Amino acid sequence: MASFEEETARELSQVEAEPLLPAEQWLIGGSLALGAALLGVLLWLSRTYFAIQN
Amino acid sequence: MPTPLVPAMKSWFRSEDVLAVVLGLLVVALSLSVLAGVSLLGWSVKVQEWTDPTKAFDPLALAKTFSFLLAIMSAGAVFLGVKPAAFAVKFMVLFGLAFACWVAGHNSYLAAVPNKRAAAGIEWSLGLTGEAGYLLALVGGLLIGNLWPRAANWFKDAARPELFIKTGIVIYGAVLGAKAAEESGRATAILFRGLAAIIEAYLIYWALVYFLARKVFGFSREWAAPLASGISICGVTAAITTGAAIRARPIVPVMVSSLVVVFAVIEMLVLPSLAHWLLPNDPMVAAGWMGLAVKTDGAAFSSGEITAALYYPDPDDPARKWMALTTTTVKVFIDVFIGVWAVILSAIWSWNIDKRKGGGLPLREIWTRFPKFVFGYALTFGAFFLAGYLNRDLIPDLKKGTDQADVFRRLFFVLTFFSIGLATNIRRLWAEGLGRLALVYVVSLFGFVIWIGLAISWLFFHGVPATGGN
Numbered sequence: 001m002a003s004f005e006e007e008t009a010r011e012l013s014q015v016e017a018e019p020l021l022p023a024e025q026w027l028i029g030g031s032l033a034l035g036a037a038l039l040g041v042l043l044w045l046s047r048t049y050f051a052i053q054n
Numbered sequence: 055m056p057t058p059l060v061p062a063m064k065s066w067f068r069s070e071d072v073l074a075v076v077l078g079l080l081v082v083a084l085s086l087s088v089l090a091g092v093s094l095l096g097w098s099v100k101v102q103e104w105t106d107p108t109k110a111f112d113p114l115a116l117a118k119t120f121s122f123l124l125a126i127m128s129a130g131a132v133f134l135g136v137k138p139a140a141f142a143v144k145f146m147v148l149f150g151l152a153f154a155c156w157v158a159g160h161n162s163y164l165a166a167v168p169n170k171r172a173a174a175g176i177e178w179s180l181g182l183t184g185e186a187g188y189l190l191a192l193v194g195g196l197l198i199g200n201l202w203p204r205a206a207n208w209f210k211d212a213a214r215p216e217l218f219i220k221t222g223i224v225i226y227g228a229v230l231g232a233k234a235a236e237e238s239g240r241a242t243a244i245l246f247r248g249l250a251a252i253i254e255a256y257l258i259y260w261a262l263v264y265f266l267a268r269k270v271f272g273f274s275r276e277w278a279a280p281l282a283s284g285i286s287i288c289g290v291t292a293a294i295t296t297g298a299a300i301r302a303r304p305i306v307p308v309m310v311s312s313l314v315v316v317f318a319v320i321e322m323l324v325l326p327s328l329a330h331w332l333l334p335n336d337p338m339v340a341a342g343w344m345g346l347a348v349k350t351d352g353a354a355f356s357s358g359e360i361t362a363a364l365y366y367p368d369p370d371d372p373a374r375k376w377m378a379l380t381t382t383t384v385k386v387f388i389d390v391f392i393g394v395w396a397v398i399l400s401a402i403w404s405w406n407i408d409k410r411k412g413g414g415l416p417l418r419e420i421w422t423r424f425p426k427f428v429f430g431y432a433l434t435f436g437a438f439f440l441a442g443y444l445n446r447d448l449i450p451d452l453k454k455g456t457d458q459a460d461v462f463r464r465l466f467f468v469l470t471f472f473s474i475g476l477a478t479n480i481r482r483l484w485a486e487g488l489g490r491l492a493l494v495y496v497v498s499l500f501g502f503v504i505w506i507g508l509a510i511s512w513l514f515f516h517g518v519p520a521t522g523g524n
Contacts, residue, residue: 008309008488017272023406024268024275028261035257042250043513050243052518 070217073130075430078224080126082434085228085459089451095458098122103184105162105174120149123465127212136211144212152472153465155194159187167367185363188356188471192322195475206476215473216290219352220427222466225459226355226382227434232452233375234435235442240518241379247514248342248383254510255346256391259286262506263498271494275407276300279399280307281491285498287395288388289314289349291425295392298419299400301408312479313488313495318353319478325504326361332508337365338518341377342511345384347504351425352470354385359467365520373520380515382431389425396420 087094099119104110124142131141159165162174164186171179180186195213199206206213234241264282267273273281279300284293290311297307325348329340340361348354358381362374400415438456442449 007305008312008491011305011309012277012488012490015272015274015277018268018274020268021407023402024264027402028265031257031261035254035261038257039254039513042254046243046247046250046514050246052240052243 068133068135069426070134070214071220071426073133074217074220074427075224075433076133077126077130077221078227078427078430078434081221081225081459081462082228082456085455088455088458089448093458095461098458098461100461101157101160101184101187103160103162103165103170103174104157105176107157110157110160116153119461119465120146120153123149123462130217131211141211144209148209148212148472149469151194151198152191152468155191155472156187156465156468159190160184161186181367183363183367184369185360187468188360189323191468191471192319192475195472196319196478196480197475199476199478200480203479209473209476213473213476215352215470215477218466218469218473219355220425220430222463222470223351223355223382223386224427224430224434225463225466226378227431227436228438228452229456229460229463230375230379230382231435231438231440232442232449232456233372234379234439235446235449235452238439238443240376241439244338244376244380244518245383247518248345248380249387251342251346251510251514252384252387252391254513255388255507256287256395258506258510259503260395262286262502263494266498267494271490273490273494276302276306277310279403280310281494283392283395284310284314284349285495286503287349288351288385288392289318289353291351291389291423292392292395295396295420295423296399298416298423299396300403301416309491313491314349315474315478316480317495317499318348318350319474319480321348321499321504322353322357322360322474326357326364329361330364336512336516337362337373337377337520338380338515339508339511340365341380341520342384342515343504343508345381345388346507346511351385351389352474355382356467356471356474358382358385376520380518386428386431389428393420393424396424 081095084094097115097118099111099115101111102109124145127145128138128142131138131145159182162170162176163179164182165184166174166176166179167181167183168179171177182189195206234244260282263286264278267278267281268275280293280297280302283296284290284307293307293310293314296302297304325344326340329343333340333343341358344357344361345354348357358378361381362377363369365377366373368374397415397417397420400417400420404415438452442452
């Protein structure tokens with residue numbers, strides 16, 4: 001019976017490259033773009049409505 | 055063929071998550087007896103710093119504490135379908151070893167901070183605080199797990215790091231809720247900033263790791279998605295939930311998870327000290343960073359605990375609780391968001407990538423794998439916070455009760471450290487054939503995930519005080 005490591009190695013050796021689909025490109029790009037856009041909004045909200053004084 | 059509803063419900067109900075909530079609520083409920091003038095947990099064992107081992111703890115209190123834990127954990131074993139007799143023997147040995155490490159870590163030469171040396175009658179000490187016991191438990195578990203794997207395997211039924219840490223966190227909810235009620239403004243701000251930080255981390259981390267795994271390392275979608283969640287978000291739970299969301303074969307997230315655990319231990323050992331060194335004046339940034347960077351619940355909460363001890367050696371320092379609230383808030387929101395992210399991924403996969411006839415979203419599978427202990431944390435935190443907020447006169451009694459519950463929280467944390475060590479096979483890192491998987495993990499985690507986490511934590515927690523107030 002193959003060990004866990006052997007089984008993993010076999011599985012990994014069988015992984016084949018797949019082209020990046022448009023849906024994946026949208027997921028990656030959209031996620032990063034939303035992250036960049038929300039960064040400003042969330043920082044503004046934090047500092048305006050959830051400020052903490054020393 | 056669809057899974058019958060009743061067995062499916064049983065399978066998610068009879069889980070470590072549900073058990074953790076039940077056990078945590080039980081301890082918290084007993085601690086509330088102080089409100090009625092009775093102390094039902096007052097007998098719990100507390101370990102003191104020592105130079106004479108006979109003065110480290112009260113053996114009678116230890117016997118009572120262990121008996122109580124053995125009883126509730128054995129009942130828990132029945133709940134999970136594990137034979138209680140076999141569980142009890144293993145738990146007894148596990149608890150004995152972990153507690154020995156905890157006591158050893160309280161040796162004054164290891165633990166005493168400089169201003170306590172005179173009282174201890176010693177001239178030097180490493181000043182690691184009693185939290186050195188956590189590290190000794192981790193190292194002890196690692197030694198047994200890697201030098202004596204058969205013994206580690208014997209512990210399997212009883213060594214349950216996820217159950218221990220989740221129970222501890224449900225208890226911690228009450229402790230932190232009572233603390234937060236003292237300063238609702240600061241607590242609310244930490245909650246919002248924690249939520250904001252994890253939204254940013256999710257959106258940036260996941261996309262980058264997924265892109266790297268797909269384009270640079272050539273992984274298929276089935277591998278890249280659980281890898282991205284495992285490396286970037288929350289380790290084991292995220293990898294497994296994502297696997298369910300995209301309908302990956304079960305073996306894929308399991309294999310990813312085996313690496314997550316190893317790297318989480320490395321993070322636990324390195325990041326707290328690194329945070330203290332890089333951010334000597336920014337404890338709350340360090341606390342948020344632990345929640346954002348360290349994978350798996352056990353390792354993240356535990357790293358937060360060690361980090362707080364590095365900044366504030368006195369266990370009773372209130373600043374520790376503000377740091378703990380920050381780490382815990384970030385981590386719990388991450389766990390909640392796993393469910394949201396899994397639904398988003400399942401929709402994208404079902405509708406655009408892996409279209410199946412009549413295949414809707416695998417919501418039941420996502421729910422089964424969702425870390426449900428967060429409801430327990432939300433309940434204890436919310437109840438104690440609200441009770442203290444609405445009636446400030448109640449806060450001293452709530453804190454007195456949670457101080458007793460906190461003794462058990464610490465014991466569950468010690469058990470977590472020891473069990474994580476037992477379960478970590480560090481040889482897996484150089485196992486033949488795993489190189490590509492390990493490499494994508496190393497490049498992502500140490501190349502950008504922890505640094506982006508640091509930047510996000512700095513943006514949202516820089517300047518937030520851990521001290522001051524009550």
